[in-house]
Amino acid sequence: MDTQAHTVFLTGTGRSGTNILKKVLGSHSKAASLPFEYRFIIDPDGIVDFYNSYPVVWSPYRADKQIKRLESFLLGLASLDLDKESRAAKALSADPQGLELTPPPYSGWELEKWIPGFTEASKHLINDLSQFGYSAVWPGSKEGVNRNEMYFQTPKTKEELKPIISAYLNFCLNAIVNAQNKEVFIEDNTHNLLFANDLLELVDNSKMIHVIRDPRDVVSSLIQQRWAPKELEKAIEWYGALMDHWLEIRKHTPSDRLLEIRFEDLIHQREETLSDVCSFIGIEIEQPLREIDMSNHHIGRHESDLSLEQINLMNNRLARIIETYNY
Numbered sequence: 001m002d003t004q005a006h007t008v009f010l011t012g013t014g015r016s017g018t019n020i021l022k023k024v025l026g027s028h029s030k031a032a033s034l035p036f037e038y039r040f041i042i043d044p045d046g047i048v049d050f051y052n053s054y055p056v057v058w059s060p061y062r063a064d065k066q067i068k069r070l071e072s073f074l075l076g077l078a079s080l081d082l083d084k085e086s087r088a089a090k091a092l093s094a095d096p097q098g099l100e101l102t103p104p105p106y107s108g109w110e111l112e113k114w115i116p117g118f119t120e121a122s123k124h125l126i127n128d129l130s131q132f133g134y135s136a137v138w139p140g141s142k143e144g145v146n147r148n149e150m151y152f153q154t155p156k157t158k159e160e161l162k163p164i165i166s167a168y169l170n171f172c173l174n175a176i177v178n179a180q181n182k183e184v185f186i187e188d189n190t191h192n193l194l195f196a197n198d199l200l201e202l203v204d205n206s207k208m209i210h211v212i213r214d215p216r217d218v219v220s221s222l223i224q225q226r227w228a229p230k231e232l233e234k235a236i237e238w239y240g241a242l243m244d245h246w247l248e249i250r251k252h253t254p255s256d257r258l259l260e261i262r263f264e265d266l267i268h269q270r271e272e273t274l275s276d277v278c279s280f281i282g283i284e285i286e287q288p289l290r291e292i293d294m295s296n297h298h299i300g301r302h303e304s305d306l307s308l309e310q311i312n313l314m315n316n317r318l319a320r321i322i323e324t325y326n327y
Contacts, residue, residue: 011192015221016213017263027288032182074122213263216302
């Protein structure tokens with residue numbers, strides 16, 4: 001029998017500890033999770049992007065462009081493109097970090113494998129978002145398409161789009177839970193926090209856990225990542241902008257559906273913190289959650305990685321965040 005998913009969105013700024021929390025919670029007998037970030041909900045050109053942007057500016061041409069962009073993005077994540085995979089392998093063999101020459105986007109994603117019915121559900125979504133199609137070409141039409149068809153949809157508000165988008169998301173998340181024969185989906189996509197209210201609005205039975213980590217440790221780790229700025233001042237600005245924006249979003253996030261925990265408490269006060277987390281989710285603590293190795297946590301890394309001058313720079317720029325979360 002299919003289960004109605006109870007989704008828990010784990011979120012953070014990146015390098016804040018969400019992967020460790022997902023590993024811990026993913027060991028629960030009732031919890032489903034994925035070994036990667038599936039990207040299709042909050043990435044640019046994805047579901048939330050369409051949900052927020054379509055109602056803002058409308059024209060028949062823009063409607064065609066936006067619906068096709070969403071279609072291409074979703075179906076491109078559904079199954080492997082062998083030509084893309086070949087180009088990605090060649091690029092990464094020459095440059096494993098992809099910093100000199102970026103590989104094709106989203107190579108390796110195969111969501112149909114993990115979300116049964118994803119391809120058909122995505123096609124149905126595009127059909128539901130389109131009032132009708134018609135044969136036509138405009139100056140912005142994609143090059144080289146035989147018998148080009150344009151999609152038409154009238155202007156829509158977020159409230160009008162909500163039931164269509166919500167039904168699609170709930171199908172996909174339920175499919176993950178049912179495929180794994182579980183009850184709760186532990187979902188972690190970096191920067192969920194920036195879309196907290198849309199996610200909680202669109203996904204039934206959903207909650208969000210935000211993992212906070214000492215901002216100075218986060219920045220110290222960010223400058224080592226290929227997807228973040230390498231220069232300290234730029235990394236401070238990058239992280240600070242994320243958190244400043246989150247603190248504004250948090251003012252409008254339902255308090256009964258949001259739990260914020262400190263990464264350091266998860267490490268040093270595991271039993272108490274996991275008790276709070278499990279109670280919030282609505283599951284019982286199980287022994288495997290207590291046994292996950294979390295010794296490789298790098299708490300306090302900024303003290304050895306950075307100079308006193310650099311630490312003071314962070315203290316000044318990130319004072320609001322440091323004070324808000326009692327660091």
